[in-house]
Amino acid sequence: MDEFGLIARFFAPLAAAEPGALGLTDDAAVLDLPPGTRLVAATDALVAGIHFLADDPPGDIARKLMRVNLSDLAAMGATPRAVLLAAVLPRGTSEAWLAAFADGLSDDAQEFGAPLVGGDTVATDGPLTLALTALGLADGGVLTRAGARAGDDVYVSGTIGDAALGLRVLRGGLAGLDEDQRAVLVSRYRVPIPRLALGRALVGIAHACIDVSDGLIADLGHICACSGLAAQVMAAEVPLSPAARSAITADRNLLSAVLGGGDDYELAFTAPPSARAALQRAGQATGVALARIGVMMPGEGVTVGDAAAFGLVLEKRGFSHF
Ligand SMILES: [Mg+2]
Known part of the structure; x- marks a missing residue:
């Protein structure tokens, strides 16, 4: 043909x-x-x-x-x-x-x-x-990576790390999980969900926004760089699916894969504390769970606040193809 x-x-x-x-x-x-x-x-x-x-x-x-x-x-x-x-x-x-x-x-x-x-x-x-x-x-404003302000809350939609763990399943890892959990993780890797309704709802509420493609820490780092600020993330607040929680319970080292792995295609964004009620409504209206995971502050880069509590070693700052 x-x-x-x-x-x-x-x-x-x-x-x-x-x-x-x-x-x-x-x-x-x-x-x-x-x-x-x-x-x-x-x-x-x-x-x-x-x-x-x-x-x-x-x-x-x-x-x-x-x-x-x-x-x-x-x-x-x-x-x-x-x-x-x-x-x-x-x-x-x-x-x-x-x-x-x-x-x-x-x-x-x-x-x-x-x-x-x-x-x-x-x-x-x-x-x-x-x-x-x-x-x-x-038809109105747009969201960019550059608008974050010191004191903003940091949020992420959905759950983080499922895609990175799904890739591990496809490569023969995470054998301890049951079939359903493995299928959920693989599906998140292969067919992500673009958060279009949520993105639209965040216009006028969020100060800065990015989709999580390279990894939560790396992508928050892009907001930090573009906004001239630092972000502090509390690892315990990062939302995990039941399957990811099972995987991390079995192997705590996987938390670094969750925070550093890419391909989730959730939205990470910042908004002032005064927007908390509006964000709750936006999450409900769009059917997407929103988790408040940290705060923006003067400085540069992303730090993970309670990493030690997880015995976490952040071995990589994000997923890079180069
Ligand atoms: Mg992107």
Whole structure:
């Protein structure tokens, strides 16, 4: 199948909901934007063997690709509008693989209102490489990493560390957990949940926000650097899933993997103490648990306040591919 046949068969159906995609037959897409809105753009590439495992289910790879990019929109408080895909496919990629990949992408395009409006497909002798560009809309303010103030509370959504532990399960670790717990952790690694509704709700409340992709400590470090402040995190306040708690109870050293591991795609943010009631309402309205885990203060960098209580050795400050 040539490139045009491949696009027509597998990817054009994902563009059907957006007239401006022109059926993926033209040189570019033309999108109407509501008056007064701003375009928010983000792009992220995933490489087999680095960001996902080459034998992960293709539908899950597609959904992770979509969701890590939508998570960047969530971190800015933006609403998805459209996505563009650059797929660099190993020669000989099967039609069955492509069909399952396109199905996963289609499911998420519908779920999150993010139709495919363009992209490119090329063959390579290298590893499967997938880049997605997410376009979003903001109709008021946006969240950035730079607005934190000394005295702000530090929060994180959901639970932290499940994805890092899920990767360990896929690599044969955490054999002591039961099947259900292992499945929960793997699912969190393979198919993260972009916190889009929460991100929108935080606009006007949070001072600074980031999505947790590199690891909680590393990503809070980005807020610190951009805001010119330090953060103190209380390890005991970091929210853990039952599966992660079981894993850490069995092996306390795993807490450093939880705080330093990446791929959770939760939102970490700061807000003044006066916003606590508003945040409680935002969490309830969006169905996302919010945990207050620390405080912003003058200085630089992230310290983990009660690490010693966990016998914690922070062996790495975050997850880096370089
Ligand atoms: Mg991000």
